[in-house]
Every structure is written in C-alpha cells, then in structure tokens.
Amino acid sequence: xxxxxxxxxxxxxxxxxxxxxxxxxxxxxxxxxxxxxxxxxxxxxxxxxxxxxxxxxxxxxxxxxxxxxxxxxxxxxxxxxxxxxxxxxxxxxxxxxxxxxxxxxxxxxxxxxxxxxxxxxxxxxxxxxxxxxxxxxxxxxxxxxxxxxxxxxxxxxxxxxxxxxxxxxxxxxxxxxxxxxxxxxxxxxxxxxxxxxxxxxxxxxxxxxxxxxxxxxxxxxxxxxxxxxxxxxxxxxxxxxxxxxxxxxxxxxxxxxxxxxxxxxxxxxxxxxxxxxxxxxxxxxxxxxxxxxxxxxxxxxxxxxxxxxxxxxxxxxxxxxxxxxxxxxxxxxxxxxxxxxxxxxxxxxxxxxxxxxxxxxxxxxxxxxxxxxxxxxxxxxxxxxxxxxxxxxxxxxxxxxxxxxxxxxxxxxxxxxxxxxxxxxxxxxxxxxxxxxxxxxxxxxxxxxxxxxxxxxxxxxxxxxxxxxxxxxxxxxxxxxxxxxxxxxxxxxxxxxxxxxxxxxxxxxxxxxxxxxxxxxxxxxxxxxxxxxxxxxxxxxxxxxxxxxxxxxxxxxxxxxxxxxxxxxxxxxxxxxxxxxxxxxxxxxxxxxxxxxxxxxxxxxxxxxxxxxxxxxxxxxxxxxxxxxxxxxxxxxxxxxxxxxxxxxxxxxxxxxxxxxxxxxxxx
Amino acid sequence: xxxxxxxxxxxxxxxxxxxxxxxxxxxxxxxxxxxxxxxxxxxxxxxxxx
Numbered sequence: 001x002x003x004x005x006x007x008x009x010x011x012x013x014x015x016x017x018x019x020x021x022x023x024x025x026x027x028x029x030x031x032x033x034x035x036x037x038x039x040x041x042x043x044x045x046x047x048x049x050x051x052x053x054x055x056x057x058x059x060x061x062x063x064x065x066x067x068x069x070x071x072x073x074x075x076x077x078x079x080x081x082x083x084x085x086x087x088x089x090x091x092x093x094x095x096x097x098x099x100x101x102x103x104x105x106x107x108x109x110x111x112x113x114x115x116x117x118x119x120x121x122x123x124x125x126x127x128x129x130x131x132x133x134x135x136x137x138x139x140x141x142x143x144x145x146x147x148x149x150x151x152x153x154x155x156x157x158x159x160x161x162x163x164x165x166x167x168x169x170x171x172x173x174x175x176x177x178x179x180x181x182x183x184x185x186x187x188x189x190x191x192x193x194x195x196x197x198x199x200x201x202x203x204x205x206x207x208x209x210x211x212x213x214x215x216x217x218x219x220x221x222x223x224x225x226x227x228x229x230x231x232x233x234x235x236x237x238x239x240x241x242x243x244x245x246x247x248x249x250x251x252x253x254x255x256x257x258x259x260x261x262x263x264x265x266x267x268x269x270x271x272x273x274x275x276x277x278x279x280x281x282x283x284x285x286x287x288x289x290x291x292x293x294x295x296x297x298x299x300x301x302x303x304x305x306x307x308x309x310x311x312x313x314x315x316x317x318x319x320x321x322x323x324x325x326x327x328x329x330x331x332x333x334x335x336x337x338x339x340x341x342x343x344x345x346x347x348x349x350x351x352x353x354x355x356x357x358x359x360x361x362x363x364x365x366x367x368x369x370x371x372x373x374x375x376x377x378x379x380x381x382x383x384x385x386x387x388x389x390x391x392x393x394x395x396x397x398x399x400x401x402x403x404x405x406x407x408x409x410x411x412x413x414x415x416x417x418x419x420x421x422x423x424x425x426x427x428x429x430x431x432x433x434x435x436x437x438x439x440x441x442x443x444x445x446x447x448x449x450x451x452x453x454x455x456x457x458x459x460x461x462x463x464x465x466x467x468x469x470x471x472x473x474x475x476x477x478x479x480x481x482x483x484x485x486x487x488x489x490x491x492x493x494x495x496x497x498x499x500x501x502x503x504x505x506x507x508x509x510x511x512x513x514x515x516x517x518x519x520x521x522x523x524x525x526x527x528x529x530x531x532x533x534x535x536x537x538x539x540x541x542x543x544x545x546x547x548x549x550x551x552x553x554x555x556x557x558x559x560x561x562x563x564x565x566x567x568x569x570x571x572x573x574x575x576x577x578x579x580x581x582x583x584x585x586x587x588x589x590x591x592x593x594x595x596x597x598x599x600x601x602x603x604x605x606x607x608x609x610x611x612x613x614x615x616x617x618x619x620x621x622x623x624x625x626x627x628x629x630x631x632x633x634x635x636x637x638x639x640x641x642x643x644x645x646x647x648x649x650x651x652x653x654x655x656x657x658x659x660x661x662x663x664x665x666x667x668x
Numbered sequence: 669x670x671x672x673x674x675x676x677x678x679x680x681x682x683x684x685x686x687x688x689x690x691x692x693x694x695x696x697x698x699x700x701x702x703x704x705x706x707x708x709x710x711x712x713x714x715x716x717x718x
Contacts, residue, residue, distance in 0.1 A: 333673045339680060518687040525684050 001048045001159055004073055006100060007084035008093050009055030012112040016084055016142040017052040020152070037068075042152060051078070057092075059099045059203075061210045063417050073103055074195055080106040080159035082151070087111045087124060087139070090260060094133075094252045095245075101135060101165045104196040106158045108136045110151050115141040122261050129259040134166035168198055170251040175243055178205055178232040185224060189215040205229055205240055268492040275493055276376065285380040292373075294457060296364040300357060301441070302453035308356030309441065316349040317596045335539055339528060346594045347524025347585035351516050354438040354581075359509050361434065362403065366504040370496035374399065379490065388471030389479060394424040398467070401431035402460075403508075405627035409634055423471070423479045425634055429623040429648060430467035432460055435580035439618050442584055446599035447611040455612075463619050466655065515579065523575055523582045527589050543568075543590060562617060562653070563610035563660045573617070579624050609667055613660040620652035 005020075007013045021040025038052040053072060054065035061067050073081065083100050085093040090111075100107060111124060130137040136154050140147030157163075171179060182201035183190075190200040193214055203211035204225050217225065229240050236243050279288060299305075323345060327337045368374055377399075382392025393415055401408035408428045415421040432440075440459055444452040530548035532539060540546045544567070551574075552567030559570050568590040576583040588594065591601035606614060622628065622645045632641035 327676075330672045331670065332676065333669045336669065336673045336676050340676060344680065514690075518691045522684060522687045522691065525680070 001045075001080075001156070002076065002078045003042075003048065003050040003080050003082055003155060003159065004053055004069075004076070004078040005050050005082045005084065006053045006069060006073070006096070007055065008057055008086065008089075008096060011055070011084050011086035011089075011093060012142045013052065013055060013084050016082075016110065016112065016140070016148075017050065019142055019145055019148050020050055045152070045156070048156065050082070051076075056096065058096060059103075060206065061208060063415075067210075073100075073105065077194070078105065080108065080155050082108055082110055082155055083135075084110045084112050084142075086113055087117045088113050088120075090124075091249070091252050091256055094255070095248055097133070098170055098248050098251065099199075099202075101133070102168050102196065102199040102202055104164055104168065104199065106161075106163050107165060108138060108151065108155045108158050109133070110142075110147075111137055111139045112142050114139040115144055115146065124261070125259045129255070132255050132259065134168075136163075168196075171247040174232045174235040175205070175247045178228050181228050182225060185221060186215055186217065189217060189221075202244065205232070206244055207240055268494065272372070272490075272492040276490070279373070280376050280380055285376075286384075289377055289380065292368070296361070296368075297457050297460070298453045300361045300364065301444075301456045305357035305360040306441075306452065308360065309353050312356055313353040313596060316345075316353055317594060320345040320349060320594050335532065338532065339525075341594075342592055343524055343528030343589060344521065346588040347527065348516055348521055349594065350442070350584045350588040350598055351438055351520050351581040352513075354441055355509060355512055355516075357437055357441055358434050358512055359505050361437070362508045363501065363505055365402075366501045367496045370494070370500055372491045372493045375490050388468055389475035390420055390423060390427075390471065394420060394427075397424050398428055398431050401428040401433060403434050405429050405431075405433050405623045406630045409627065409630040412634065419479055422635060422640075423474055425631055426474065426644060426647075427467045427471055429627060429631075429644065430463050430470065430620065432463040432619055433580065433623070433627075435624065436618060438581050438584045440615060442587075442598055443602065443606075443611050443615055446602045447606070447608045455615075459615060459619050462616065466620055466651065470651070516581070519579045520581055520585055523578050524585050524589060527571075527575060527582075527586050531590055543592070548590070558653075559617075561660070562656045563613050563664075564606060566605055569605060569614060573621070576618070577622060577625055579626075580618075583618065609660065609663045613656050613663070616659045617652045617656040620648060620655055622648045622652075 005013060005017055017038065017040060020042050022043050040050055040052070042048040042050055051072065053069045056063070056066045056069050059066060059070045059073075061070065072078070081100055081103070083097050085097060097109060111126075114124075117123065124139070126137055126139055136158055138147055138151045138154050140151055142148070169176070179198065179201045182204050183197040186200050186204065187197045190197040195211075195214070200211060200215060204215075207229075212222075212225075232243060233240055236246075238246070278284060320341060324337070324341050327340060374396075378392045378395040380392075381395040385392055385394055394412075397408045397411040397415070399408075400411050405428055408431070409425050412421045412424045412428070415424060440456055441452075444455045448455045527548065530551070531543050531546040533547060534540050534545055535547055535550070543549060548571055549567050552571035555570040555574060556565050556567045559565050559573070564570075568587065571590065572583045572586040575586040584598070587602065587605075588598050591598065591605070593601040602611070623631075628641050628645055631644050632638055635641065
C-alpha cells in the first residue's frame with residue numbers, strides 16, 4: 001500500500017513523516033528533477049509505504065515541486081493521501097486540501113499543531129468539520145506524537161475501503177456552472193488519461209497549459225472551453241484565476257466560521273503586525289534594511305571585530321616569536337625553521353587572526369535571522385528582485401551566499417522553478433562570501449584604515465550591484481521569462497534564542513578552524529615549498545628565483561593592465577581558487593612576513609588604487625573550487641561550472657580594469 | 669640537519685598527511701556553511717542510497 005503525504009511548507013509534514021516511519025527512510029530524487037523524494041515504511045505496517053511529497057501551496061504547474069506532486073498523485077495513484085494541515089493557519093492550508101479532494105482519491109486530513117490551537121484558547125469542531133468537507137479528519141500534534149496512531153488507523157481503513165471524498169463540489173453560481181459544463185465536455189478525454197473529470201475541468205478554468213495539452217481536445221472543444229470561461233469572467237467581472245480562488249476561499253471561510261473557534265490573537269502576533277507596519281513599509285523598508293546592515297558592518301569591522309582580531313593577532317605574533325626563539329635556541333636548520341615560521345605560522349596565522357571578525361559578523365546576522373527580520377527582508381526584496389527576473393525566494397540563498405557560496409548554491413533547491421534556480425545559482429557567487437573577509441580586512445587595514453567600514457560596505461554593495469547587472473544581462477538573454485509567484489511564511493517576531501545563536505557561532509567558528517588547519521595549512525606548505533626551492537630543488541636566495549615565481553610570472557602579465565602585475569599578487573589570486581583565505585596566507589609567505597607585518601609588506605606591493613583594484617578583482621572573480629563543484633553538482637553540468645568560472649573571471653577582469661583606469665584619471 | 673630538524677619535519681609531514689586525508693575524506697560532508705537554513709541540515713556526512 002502506498003500513501004502520499006501532502007501539505008503546505010512548514011506545516012509539520014517532515015515531523016509527521018518522521019513519526020510515521022522512524023528510521024525506516026530512503027532518500028532519493030523524483031526522476032528527471034532535483035526535487036528530493038523521501039519514502040518510508042510506516043512503523044508496525046511493513047507493507048505500507050508513505051511518500052513525503054514536496055511542500056506546496058497549490059496543484060498549479062508553476063514549480064517543479066507542484067508538478068512532481070501532481071504527477072505522483074495522478075499517475076502513481078496512491079492508495080490514499082494524507083493531507084497534513086496546520087490548524088493554526090487553517091484557511092491557507094485548506095486551499096490545497098480542496099484541490100487534493102478534486103483528485104477523487106481516498107484522503108484523510110491530519111489537523112496538525114492542535115496543541116498550539118488549544119494552548120491559544122481555540123478549538124475545532126472535528127465532527128462537523130469532517131461532515132462539511134467530506135473526508136475523515138484526525139486532530140494530531142506531530143511534534144508531541146499525539147493522534148498518530150489514530151491517524152494511521154483511519155488512513156489504513158480509508159485506503160482499504162477505497163473511500164473517496166463524499167463531496168467535491170465547493171462552488172456555486174457561475175463558477176459552478178462553468179466547471180460542471182467543462183467536466184461534461186472533457187469527460188471522455190479525462191478518463192482516457194486517468195484524470196478525474198472535475199479536476200481536469202477546474203484546471204482548464206485556471207488556464208492550466210499542461211492539462212490542456214494532455215487532454216488533446218479538438219479545436220471545437222477548445223473553442224467551447226474558451227467561450228465558457230470568458231462568459232464566466234464576464235458574469236463575475238473578474239479573471240479566471242481570481243474566480244476560482246474566490247470560490248475556494250468562500251467555501252473555506254464559511255466552513256471555518258461554522259467549525260473553527262479562533263484563538264485569541266496572541267500578543268506576539270499583534271506586536272509583529274505593528275512592527276511590520278514599519279519594517280515592511282513601502283518607503284521605509286529598504287532604507288531600514290540598509291541602515292541595519294551598515295550598523296552590523298560598522299560594529300563588525302569598525303569596532304568589535306577589529307578590536308578582537310587585533311588582540312588575537314598580537315597573541316599569534318607572540319606565539320610565533322616564542323616558537324622562533326625556541327627553534328633558534330635548539331639550533332634548527334634555517335630551512336626547517338623557515339618552513340615552520342615563514343610557512344606554517346605565517347600562513348595559517350594570517351588567516352586565523354580573522355576568526356573573531358567572522359564570528360562577530362555571524363553573531364549579528366544570526367540575531368537578525370532568529371528575530372524573524374530576515375523573512376521580512378526576503379518579502380521586501382521580492383519587488384526589487386522581480387526587476388532582474390527573480391522572486392523574493394531567491395533572496396534567501398543569496399543571503400546564505402554572504403556566508404558561504406556552497407550551502408547557498410545548495411539552498412537553491414528550495415526555489416520553485418528550474419529557471420529561477422539556475423539563475424540564482426549563477427548570481428549567488430557575486431554575494432561576497434565570508435572567506436574573502438580576511439582579504440578585505442588585511443587590505444583595508446593596510447590602505448584604508450580610517451575608512452575600513454566604509455570600504456567594506458562599498459565592496460559588498462559592489463558585489464550586489466554586479467549580481468544585479470548580471471541578472472539584467474541574463475534576463476534579456478539566457479533566462480528570458482518571468483519568475484513564479486512568491487508565497488512565504490512570516491513568522492512572529494521573537495527574542496532570539498541564545499542557544500541557536502551560540503550554536504551557529506560555534507558551527508561557524510569550528511568550520512573556520514577546521515578549514516584553517518586542513519586546507520589552508522596544506523596550501524601554505526605547498527606554497528612555501530614552491531617558493532623556497534628552484535626547479536633543481538636548491539634553496540633560493542630570493543623568492544623571485546623559485547618555482548612559484550616561474551608560475552606566477554606566467555600569469556602576471558594578465559594582471560598588469562589592472563595595476564598589480566607583480567608575480568606575487570597573481571600567484572596569491574591563483575591559490576585563492578583552493579580557498580579564498582589562501583590569498584592572504586600566500587601573500588604572507590611570499591612577502592616573508594608574519595601576521596603583524598603583512599599590512600606593511602603589502603604597502604610595498606600595492607598603492608591604495610591598485611589595492612582597491614585587487615580587492616575588486618577578488619570580490620568578483622571565480623569562487624573557490626568547493627563552490628564551483630557545488631555549481632557542477634546542482635546544475636548537473638561540467639560545462640555550466642566552467643562557464644561560471646570563465647564568466648566571473650572575465651567579468652572581474654573587466655570591472656577591475658575599469659576601476660583602475662578610471663581611478664588613474666581621478667587620482668592621477 | 670640534526671635530530672630536532674628531522675623530528676620537526678616528520679611532525680609537519682604527519683600533520684600535512686592528516687590535513688589532506690581529512691579534507692579528502694570529508695569533501696562530501698558539511699561544507700561548513702550556515703546549517704540553520706540549509707535544506708540538508710542534519711544529513712551531512714550521511715551516505716544515502718540513490
């Protein structure tokens with residue numbers, strides 16, 4: 001027996017799935033798409049499998065998730081549907097329920113989060129609700145494992161008896177007449193493709209292209225469909241989609257008024273509504289967001305993060321000096337001493353000093369996330385993102401990209417349409433990741449100390465503008481078309497949880513430290529080796545005679561037009577492909593300095609203008625190999641990954657060239 | 669080069685070996701990004717059948 005578990009996002013579907021199946025789960029993909037599919041065997045019923053379908057809001061064919069769910073329910077014909085409904089947001093959840101009922105499959109509604117409804121003083125008259133909607137209804141609380149046994153019993157009984165919904169007709173008036181007329185018209189066609197005639201009729205009224213194509217109506221029949229729908233629109237004075245939505249919501253409203261005793265609106269909700277009046281205001285929302293981000297950056301780079309990084313840098317310098325002293329005292333070989341001090345300590349230390357900066361930045365970002373503010377920002381950004389052909393849903397992966405491009409690229413799986421997903425993957429690397437922070441911090445400390453926070457903000461804004469520019473370009477070329485409609489939950493504002501903030505900071509710090517002592521450590525050793533020995537493995541007296549210099553000089557002419565044609569800067573950029581932090585550790589090793597001496601060493605390699613050009617190039621050029629691999633994996637294409645690298649390097653070179661040349665004109 | 673030099677070289681070589689081994693072994697694991705919003709949160713490091 002196969003059961004399909006369907007419902008909106010964030011209604012507790014995964015929690016229910018886990019309660020039903022325990023650890024008997026199998027994760028895969030729906031064929032042909034990157035939408036994840038989870039199957040599980042129901043505990044205590046070895047012959048019953050439940051399929052966790054993607055969270056959706058309707059059965060329209062806009063997104064991969066909706067198409068996949070619809071195809072599964074129509075073609076797969078599960079023995080029953082478990083429709084999980086969030087009882088605290090019952091009106092919105094029931095919109096999908098009515099469409100599922102039209103599929104004419106045995107179905108049970110699981111009313112979830114009933115514990116919260118009761119705690120807020122509300123209740124639902126289950127027997128009356130069940131009678132009106134025509135399918136069995138079971139109240140549950142998935143998180144507390146309440147009602148699950150009863151749900152399983154009801155579903156199995158409904159599926160075994162093949163008990164179809166007792167009613168499917170929720171409409172009246174013009175919509176009712178049109179749907180019935182079309183259901184009769186397309187009955188034979190619908191039965192041929194094993195689709196319930198009423199479901200096919202409502203989809204035709206909605207203007208569902210794939211359904212129209214699948215039914216293979218004659219031209220005459222298509223004309224009749226057009227005529228009936230036009231008449232309905234004229235009679236109601238509204239378009240077809242609004243007419244159907246009105247019909248469904250009218251039924252839902254009437255049903256809820258008779259059977260749902262609403263809880264008193266919580267004070268958290270009232271507070272959230274008041275705050276949203278300001279924070280999502282048409283004119284104030286974006287200035288407020290920019291102000292908040294500027295404050296975060298100022299506190300991170302101008303005050304707290306800087307102070308703590310300087311402290312740590314002092315500590316690392318002290319440890320390095322102590323190690324150097326000890327090695328000299330033991331009379332160690334100069335090359336071995338150089339490996340330890342100029343290689344390991346200088347390279348890894350130059351990156352480690354930025355741990356506090358990264359931790360402080362993510363401390364503030366996680367507070368903003370935990371309060372619920374970032375969900376509002378995604379909503380506010382929707383209008384802006386639509387101008388470049390994306391929806392507000394793309395904002396979340398892009399925001400993650402400010403941390404690391406890899407999870408950001410993976411997070412695009414939550415996007416509705418394949419077009420939006422690919423475009424977001426290509427634009428996300430423009431969001432400057434936290435691995436580049438050490439580069440920005442060292443250069444701003446060396447060249448723009450008084451205006452460090454301003455330069456940081458400028459770089460992030462440039463990255464965003466570069467993403468927007470690329471978005472416009474892509475929208476007019478490879479990604480023509482419009483983004484899908486955007487629906488999202490706005491949780492109540494709340495005090496951030498100290499535990500989740502601390503967990504995030506710990507996770508970030510641990511990841512940074514692991515990376516520093518693995519990837520950066522290995523890259524540092526390799527760089528030290530290549531710059532200490534020549535091609536005959538003799539120790540060189542000057543780095544410019546080393547193996548690394550030969551490689552660096554090969555690429556250096558590429559960067560001469562950008563103002564930093566020195567082989568050391570080009571070599572550093574190349575090592576940045578392994579991990580962006582490696583740019584700093586490479587520069588430290590190649591300039592023969594330690595943590596504290598790096599800013600002074602850089603001022604011998606760069607001028608303020610060429611330093612800013614270098615930063616511009618670093619901001620925009622290829623992401624690290626891990627991010628490129630994530631692109632390859634998510635786009636399922638090596639060509640796409642190579643394309644991303646070439647596009648970003650080319651884009652970075654052009655912008656850096658313009659910055660340098662225009663800067664020369666201004667500065668002289 | 670004295671015994672201390674060889675000890676130091678051996679130590680660095682061992683650390684390098686373990687660093688590379690860790691990076692290679694865990695290359696498919698957590699990207700050490702922001703897990704809280706990641707759709708794969710809780711599944712990193714698990715090898716699942718396709």
